[in-house]
Amino acid sequence: MSMGMVYALLGAVLSTALAGIGSAWGVGMAGQAAAGVTAEDPDQFAKVLILQLLPGTQGIYGLLVTFITLSRIGILGGKAITDTNTGLMYLLACLPIAIVGLISAYHQGKTAVASIGIVAKKPDQFGKAMLFPAMVETYAILALLISILVISNIH
Amino acid sequence: MGENYIFAVARIRVLEKSLLTDADIIQMSGMKDEDSVISYLLDKGWGDENSGRDPIRILATESEKVNTLIRNLGVGQDVMDVLSYPMVFHNLKSAIKDIGTPGESEGLYYDVPKYTGKYFADILKDRKFSELPDSMKKPAEEALDQILEHHDGQKSDVIIDKACLDLMEKVSKKTKYPILKDYLERTVAVTDIKIAVRGARTGKTFDFIKKALAPCKTLDIDYLAKAASESDDALTTYLSEHGMNDAAEALKNSITSFEKWCDDSIIESIRYQKTNPFTIGPVIAYYLGRENEISTVRVLLTAKHNDFPEEAIKERARRMYG
Numbered sequence: 001m002s003m004g005m006v007y008a009l010l011g012a013v014l015s016t017a018l019a020g021i022g023s024a025w026g027v028g029m030a031g032q033a034a035a036g037v038t039a040e041d042p043d044q045f046a047k048v049l050i051l052q053l054l055p056g057t058q059g060i061y062g063l064l065v066t067f068i069t070l071s072r073i074g075i076l077g078g079k080a081i082t083d084t085n086t087g088l089m090y091l092l093a094c095l096p097i098a099i100v101g102l103i104s105a106y107h108q109g110k111t112a113v114a115s116i117g118i119v120a121k122k123p124d125q126f127g128k129a130m131l132f133p134a135m136v137e138t139y140a141i142l143a144l145l146i147s148i149l150v151i152s153n154i155h
Numbered sequence: 156m157g158e159n160y161i162f163a164v165a166r167i168r169v170l171e172k173s174l175l176t177d178a179d180i181i182q183m184s185g186m187k188d189e190d191s192v193i194s195y196l197l198d199k200g201w202g203d204e205n206s207g208r209d210p211i212r213i214l215a216t217e218s219e220k221v222n223t224l225i226r227n228l229g230v231g232q233d234v235m236d237v238l239s240y241p242m243v244f245h246n247l248k249s250a251i252k253d254i255g256t257p258g259e260s261e262g263l264y265y266d267v268p269k270y271t272g273k274y275f276a277d278i279l280k281d282r283k284f285s286e287l288p289d290s291m292k293k294p295a296e297e298a299l300d301q302i303l304e305h306h307d308g309q310k311s312d313v314i315i316d317k318a319c320l321d322l323m324e325k326v327s328k329k330t331k332y333p334i335l336k337d338y339l340e341r342t343v344a345v346t347d348i349k350i351a352v353r354g355a356r357t358g359k360t361f362d363f364i365k366k367a368l369a370p371c372k373t374l375d376i377d378y379l380a381k382a383a384s385e386s387d388d389a390l391t392t393y394l395s396e397h398g399m400n401d402a403a404e405a406l407k408n409s410i411t412s413f414e415k416w417c418d419d420s421i422i423e424s425i426r427y428q429k430t431n432p433f434t435i436g437p438v439i440a441y442y443l444g445r446e447n448e449i450s451t452v453r454v455l456l457t458a459k460h461n462d463f464p465e466e467a468i469k470e471r472a473r474r475m476y477g
Contacts, residue, residue: 029161033432036165044169113161114432120168 004087005073005080011094012069015147019062019101026055026109033116040120047119047126054133055108058101061144065097068151086154093150100143108136160435163228167441170224171429173200174441174477175448180455184468189459196452210456214449221445228438237326237335238442243270244319247295248312250275255302255311290325294318313367320346320369334428334436338443341424344373345417348394348402351383352413355390359383411470419474422447426476444476451475 034048067076069090074080081087111133118129179199183192193208206212225235242265249264250272264272275295278286284296295318298311320343327339347368354364361384368376374397382393387406394403405416421443428440451473458468 032161033165036162036167037169039162040166040169110433113165116165117168117432120165121172 002080002082002087003084004082007084007087008069008073008081008090009075011091011098012066012073012075014091014098015062015065015069015094015101016059017062018098019105020059022102022105023056023059023062026058026105026107026112027052029109030055030112030116033113037116037120041123044119044123047123048116051112051116051119051130051133054112054130054137055105057137058097058105058108058140061097061140062101065094065144065147065151068148069094072151072154089154090151093147093154095147096143096150097140097147100139104136104140104143108133108140111136159229160433160438163230163435164432164437166228167437168432171441171477174444175199175452175475176477177475179477180451180472180475181469183452183455184465184472186459189456192452192456192459201452210460214453214456217445217449221442221449225438225442230435230438230442234332234335234435234439237323237330237339238439239265239267239270240319240323240326242267244291244315246270246272247275247291248298248315250279251295251298251302251311251315252308254279255299255306256308290318290322313363316346316350317367317369324369324371332435332439334425334434334439337424338421338439340372341421343369343371345420347371347374347376347379348399349414349417351379351390352406352410354380355383355385355387356410409470411467415471415473418447422474422476440476447473448475448477 030052034045034052037048038045070076072078073087073090081090115129115132119126179195183195186192186195189210190208193210193213196202196213197208202213202216206216246264246267247270253272253276278284279295279299282296282299284292287295294314298314301307301314302311323339324343327336327343330336330339350367351364353359354367361380364383365376365380368374368380370376378393379390382389391403391406394400394406402413402416402420405412425436425440425443428436431437454471455468458471
């Protein structure tokens, strides 16, 4: 296996691993809050479940970038990489979603916890409460776009 | 990062909805009798099937409910111990009185783990002061001697109250929980002011007042004791000049307003926990809020039972955390 392939695989692994860690962290935190609310008021289950899931998207974005990368470097499709520079380019292309995914999912989890607190006290304010963690999603989407754009343009 | 308390705080957020509000207290104050207040409380979920409509049992049930909840939420024994200081020292004070003045009416005791009336009575009877916690050894001996040798119950109370305040002040400096720091610091300061006011109203000397006050960050106890030993006006001026205009105004108004300011001031010091989702703060604040609520309802029920006028009840009603 060439060094280029090693770098490209490292990028693919990092995008799923780091974004996944962030999501697990965020969903875990929000899950504790959601369980707390459901323990006292089971009627809020659906609302708090949606808030809990919001930090989970970064893990999916990371997985998507990993699939695209693998399908272009000769693992799931495309031509195998033979040179180091191309491999490094794939690694760098994967980093935005890996790093931003990790950090944004953690912070989205914290925001989701605070929003679950809003739903706990004022269930009718669910729409507004959901907007706060959704704002954090913006930056994960930007990172996903950049990762996909760069990967798509590596020849 | 405080994730350990996320579940507990989320549960508390739901429960905060069922706390009584200032509007509930005003509404209950305007009700025609004690029975109407009890009906209102039962509608709000107070009491249980065993407590029926008995006000004492309803209040005891609510205290038990909040204590059970706090224990179930995993609040450490260290925190619970701090919150029970006033009750523990009250039990010590009552036990000293019962031993020092036998035959008089038996003192009332709080039901707190370990430090019950019997625990203190057994130790005090045999003068085994070394078995008491460090913060109580010397004050308990001094207070008991004061009542046995000089028959001075007031001085005996002052010694125990001071020991409680000193311990609170000491813990407020050491505790890792910001809410406990704020709560203890404010409680010590407010209690010092209460002592100063009582001292001023009963014409106590500078030395007596100074000895009763516990040092704290908020107040200069030398100046406070000096003002209190001079006159009520000097004390009011001291409070105004040290950023406690509300306290001074309440004091000018009436002693009832002042007592209300004292309790409201403590509740205000923990109110910011309503927006904090990640620490143990909201759980402790909820506990203190519930204790304040139960004590306000106790006053309200007693006032209704004795046909106090609505205005007099409103004047005594504390601000709610809810």
